[in-house]
Amino acid sequence: MNFPILSSITFLPLIGAFFILLTKEEKNETNKGAIYVSIFTTFVNFFLTLFLWYSFDKSTSDFQFLEEFFWISGFIKFKFGIDGISILFILLTAFITPIAVISCINSVKVRLKEFLIAILILETFMIGVFCSLDLVIFYLFFEAGLIPMFLIIGIWGGSRRIYSAFKFFLFTLLGSVLMLVAIISIYWITGTTDVTQIYQIRIPAEYQYLLWLAFFSSFAVKLPMWPVHTWLPDAHVEAPTAGSVILAAILLKMGGYGFLRFSVGMFPVASEYFVPLIFLLSVIAIIYTSLVALMQDDMKKLVAYSSIAHMGFVTLGIFTFNKQGIEGSILQMLSHGLISAALFLCVGVLYDRIHSRLINSYGGIVNILPKYSFIFMVFVLAALGIPGTSGFIGEFLVLVGAFKINFLIAILASTGVILAAAYMLWLSKRVLFGKLEKNHLKKMTDINISEFSILFTLGALIILFGFYPEPLLETIHVSVDNLINNYNSEISRHLAFK
Numbered sequence: 051m052n053f054p055i056l057s058s059i060t061f062l063p064l065i066g067a068f069f070i071l072l073t074k075e076e077k078n079e080t081n082k083g084a085i086y087v088s089i090f091t092t093f094v095n096f097f098l099t100l101f102l103w104y105s106f107d108k109s110t111s112d113f114q115f116l117e118e119f120f121w122i123s124g125f126i127k128f129k130f131g132i133d134g135i136s137i138l139f140i141l142l143t144a145f146i147t148p149i150a151v152i153s154c155i156n157s158v159k160v161r162l163k164e165f166l167i168a169i170l171i172l173e174t175f176m177i178g179v180f181c182s183l184d185l186v187i188f189y190l191f192f193e194a195g196l197i198p199m200f201l202i203i204g205i206w207g208g209s210r211r212i213y214s215a216f217k218f219f220l221f222t223l224l225g226s227v228l229m230l231v232a233i234i235s236i237y238w239i240t241g242t243t244d245v246t247q248i249y250q251i252r253i254p255a256e257y258q259y260l261l262w263l264a265f266f267s268s269f270a271v272k273l274p275m276w277p278v279h280t281w282l283p284d285a286h287v288e289a290p291t292a293g294s295v296i297l298a299a300i301l302l303k304m305g306g307y308g309f310l311r312f313s314v315g316m317f318p319v320a321s322e323y324f325v326p327l328i329f330l331l332s333v334i335a336i337i338y339t340s341l342v343a344l345m346q347d348d349m350k351k352l353v354a355y356s357s358i359a360h361m362g363f364v365t366l367g368i369f370t371f372n373k374q375g376i377e378g379s380i381l382q383m384l385s386h387g388l389i390s391a392a393l394f395l396c397v398g399v400l401y402d403r404i405h406s407r408l409i410n411s412y413g414g415i416v417n418i419l420p421k422y423s424f425i426f427m428v429f430v431l432a433a434l435g436i437p438g439t440s441g442f443i444g445e446f447l448v449l450v451g452a453f454k455i456n457f458l459i460a461i462l463a464s465t466g467v468i469l470a471a472a473y474m475l476w477l478s479k480r481v482l483f484g485k486l487e488k489n490h491l492k493k494m495t496d497i498n499i500s501e502f503s504i505l506f507t508l509g510a511l512i513i514l515f516g517f518y519p520e521p522l523l524e525t526i527h528v529s530v531d532n533l534i535n536n537y538n539s540e541i542s543r544h545l546a547f548k
Contacts, residue, residue: 054117055105056130059098059140060177063147066091067170070163081163085155088166092148092173099144106137108525111532113183113246121187127244129183134529135380136180138522139300139307142387143180146299147173149504153395154292156500157402158206165206169292172198176300180307185233185243192268192304193226199293199301207288214281214288221281225271232264236316248316249536255319255544262320265312273305275365276335279358286354287407291398294350298357298390303383306364310376314368314533318540321369328369333462335362340469344476348407349397352477353390356433359466360386366463367448371537375451376530381522382444385432385515389441392429392508396422399501400481403494409477414486415494422497423482425505430478432512434470440515 066087073083107114113131121128132140150169158165175198178191196219204215237243240251253261271278282302286294314321336359343355360382367379399422400415401407416423432439435446445467452460486492497505515522 063170063173084163096144130181134526139180150292168198202293214284218285225268228264229268258317258320262317269305269308283354294394299387332362332366336466343473370451378447385440412481
């Protein structure tokens with residue numbers, strides 16, 4: 051294919067943002083021009099991504115749809131390409147963004163035009179992360195995403211938005227400074243920042259440990275892993291609904307993707323060495339944050355802590371270095387992207403009506419919001435990994451992969467499933483069921499057509515991939531096999547030279 055489809059998918063939202071900038075702001079009226087442009091742009095981008103997935107050759111592990119030219123002559127290449135792993139994250143990004151756009155139209159009351167511009171610019175940076183095959187270009191996209199998200203939280207967030215925005219920015223930036231130093235070091239060692247060339251050159255084992263730790267500092271914060279997770283609940287609580295949706299569904303996945311593409315791909319010897327550390331932090335994240343979730347009185351905070359627990363399964367699966375574990379972690383990320391987006395949208399529906407996120411503000415709303423309550427329960431069951439939902443497939447595969455490596459770690463991680471059931475069912479019991487006693491709730495209206503359409507679409511996909519995950523597994527099989535084979539051969543080579 052001669053058509054630069056990856057660049058088109060990446061930069062189309064940026065063009066859309068430029069056209070929104072040109073739209074006229076109408077006083078005392080909804081800015082319809084900005085809304086139409088943003089919806090049109092995001093939907094076109096999604097259909098382009100579907101075409102990309104359709105055209106993708108699932109039988110090879112090679113990077114496809116390659117685009118490259120020198121950005122800085124003889125030094126940095128603008129290089130794009132995708133494999134079976136990255137294409138699914140691009141698809142997730144392109145799917146979630148129009149949902150975020152539609153969800154914010156009624157909930158964002160001030161500066162809607164600027165908000166839509168921020169979301170579209172953010173989409174460009176997120177897709178760029180998953181397409182980049184040059185370390186410098188990857189870093190630029192990875193860090194640039196901080197700016198629109200910082201603005202989304204800081205301008206359109208809640209009462210503590212400034213504190214949360216700065217905390218989010220500083221945590222993720224400080225983690226990434228070390229990654230920048232590591233990228234410069236890799237260029238000094240290998241003479242290139244081209245990811246595919248670095249895979250072939252193979253970084254000497256003596257350098258891998260420090261480089262791995264530098265990349266780990268960035269990805270662990272982004273994911274986030276315990277104990278550098280504290281920024282996430284604050285960011286989620288203060289962010290507007292659309293911001294929380296994008297943050298949970300896509301931005302967190304950059305950390306998991308980074309571990310797969312760079313930590314395991316470029317530093318296999320160091321990855322093997324640090325497995326005990328990863329397993330320990332993953333188990334702590336699963337158990338500790340689940341227990342913290344049980345203590346929350348804010349719905350958004352509870353869902354945020356559940357996200358950290360689910361990301362513990364992701365890191366556990368990646369570092370099992372077997373097919374079940376890695377494929378399970380990828381499916382867990384994709385599934386969590388859909389489920390967490392749905393849960394934050396559900397919280398947003400309630401918040402738009404009575405402007406409270408506190409659990410004790412509700413109770414018995416199943417009596418007046420039956421459609422909403424039914425859909426909410428579907429997502430609650432998906433979040434705790436009930437069979438028949440996509441949440442089950444990812445967690446099950448991760449635990450199978452973990453059992454193969456370390457029985458004790460797998461048993462400890464399994465407790466996370468029980469704890470997830472505890473905090474999610476407790477949440478639904480307090481919000482949905484019981485007597486409708488609070489007078490301010492009686493005026494609430496059930497979900498409208500746009501809310502129903504979004505939530506129904508997410509629910510349908512969660513159930514579809516719960517029963518039939520084959521399209522996803524088929525896409526990643528060959529790329530995961532290649533990742534594991536390269537890892538095993540590098541470890542064998544290292545042991546032979548010892």
